[in-house]
Amino acid sequence: MAKKSIVLSVIIPCYNEEKNIRECVKRVPHFSYSYEIIVVNDGSKDNTAKVARSIKRKELKIVSYDKNRGKGYAFKQGIKKAVGNFVICCDADMATMPEEIPLVIEPLIRDEVDFVNTSRLLLPMEKGAMKSLHVPGNYMFAILVSLIIRKKLTDTLSGFKAFRRTKLLGKLKEDSWPDFEMLFQARKQNLRITEVPIHYKARRAGASKMKTFSHGFKMLGMLIEGFKLTYFG
Numbered sequence: 001m002a003k004k005s006i007v008l009s010v011i012i013p014c015y016n017e018e019k020n021i022r023e024c025v026k027r028v029p030h031f032s033y034s035y036e037i038i039v040v041n042d043g044s045k046d047n048t049a050k051v052a053r054s055i056k057r058k059e060l061k062i063v064s065y066d067k068n069r070g071k072g073y074a075f076k077q078g079i080k081k082a083v084g085n086f087v088i089c090c091d092a093d094m095a096t097m098p099e100e101i102p103l104v105i106e107p108l109i110r111d112e113v114d115f116v117n118t119s120r121l122l123l124p125m126e127k128g129a130m131k132s133l134h135v136p137g138n139y140m141f142a143i144l145v146s147l148i149i150r151k152k153l154t155d156t157l158s159g160f161k162a163f164r165r166t167k168l169l170g171k172l173k174e175d176s177w178p179d180f181e182m183l184f185q186a187r188k189q190n191l192r193i194t195e196v197p198i199h200y201k202a203r204r205a206g207a208s209k210m211k212t213f214s215h216g217f218k219m220l221g222m223l224i225e226g227f228k229l230t231y232f233g
Contacts, residue, residue: 001024005085005088006033006034006085006086006109007035007036007083007084007085007107008031008032008033008034008035008036008084008086008087008088008105009035009038009073009078009079009082009083009084009086009088010028010035010036010037010038010088010090010098010101010164011038011040011078011079011082011086011087011088011089011090011143012024012025012037012038012039012040012078012089012090013040013042013071013075013078013089013092014039014040014042014044014048014074014092014190015041015042015043015044015048015068015071015074016044016045016046016048017044017046017048017092017093018044018046018047018048018050018051019204019205020092020093020094020203020204021039021048021051021052021055021092021166021203022051022052022054022055023054023094023204024090024092024094024098025037025039025055025057026055026057026061027097027098027099028090028098028100028101029098029101029102031102034084035059035208036059036060036061036082036083036084037057037059037061038060038061038062038063038078038081038224039052039060039061039062039063039092040063040064040074040075040077040078040080041062041063041064041065041074042065042068042069042070042071042073043065043066043067043068043069043072044068045068045159049062049064051161052064056136061081063077063078063081065077066223069175070174070175070176071159071173071176071177071178071197072172072176072177072178072181073175075172075177075178076172076175079165079168079169079172082165082199084165085096085165085166086105086108086162086163086164086165087162087163087165088101088104088105088145088160088161088162089159089160089161090176091159091160092221093203093204093205094198094201094203094204095201095202096120096158096159096160096198096200096201097116097198097199097201098132100117100160100198100199102137103105103196103198104116104160104196104198105161105162106196107194107196108163108164109164112192112194113192113194114159114163114164114167114186114189114191114192114193115162115163115164115182115183115186115191115192115193115194116161116162116163116166116193116194116195116196117153117155117156117158117161117162117183117193117194117196118155118160118161118195118196118197118198119153119158119167119196119197119198120138120154120156120194120198120199121135121138121139121142121154121155122154122155122197123137123197123198123199123200124199125199125200125201126199126200126201126202126222127202129201129202129203130200130201133207138155138156138157139154141156141157141180141219141223142154142155143154144223145180145183145184145223145226148184148187148223148226148227148230149183149184149186149187149230150170150187151187151193153183153195154195154217155192155195156179156180156183157171157179157180158179158198158200159179160198161179161182163182163186163191164191165221167189167191168182168185168186168189169184171185171189172185172210173206174222176218177218177222178220179223180219180223180226181226181229183226184226184229184230185229186225186232188190188229188230211217
């Protein structure tokens with residue numbers, strides 16, 4: 001694909017990430033084609049919004065609102081403001097490395113696929129990056145999602161996902177964790193899906209938003225809804 005036809009939107013949803021957001025934005029690579037960085041402050045109670053607004057980078061846009069609505073809601077707000085033909089969701093905690101954005105979006109740029117899922121479980125991960133209980137849980141969810149969408153994946157909860165913006169624009173409804181819904185919608189829209197291995201690091205600062213059991217049960221419910229969406233929606 002010609003570089004002049006590429007526009008990339010890097011969307012960074014964040015909640016209480018005042019200690020991470022500056023470094024995260026600075027670590028987004030500079031690209032040889034058009035791109036934008038959209039930080040979505042999801043009702044943070046700390047100084048995330050203030051820190052984000054102080055970052056000096058011409059490609060940066062800020063979306064901010066007062067009430068915490070969830071990562072999925074924040075990502076949808078970012079997509080609404082995006083102008084890119086490709087979008088990628090980048091976690092503010094840098095557990096998935098901003099430097100690997102080019103690796104993730106390369107299959108899209110080569111026009112080989114429409115949707116890129118990433119896997120944290122194919123390469124050695126940094127010690128402490130993932131709780132021991134989460135490893136088998138992620139494998140289990142990957143098997144179940146793979147069965148539903150009829151595409152073998154090894155990790156369905158990595159926050160690093162990229163796709164052609166218009167393909168899923170207006171299709172996403174989930175306000176909390178959007179990872180499953182993105183894959184279900186990609187399958188429903190008959191998108192070409194691939195998986196790219198990435199490195200997974202320990203969170204740089206602050207606390208994880210993932211609650212093992214409450215979110216785990218919620219995700220089981222999402223699988224049921226995803227099955228309905230994929231085959232009966």
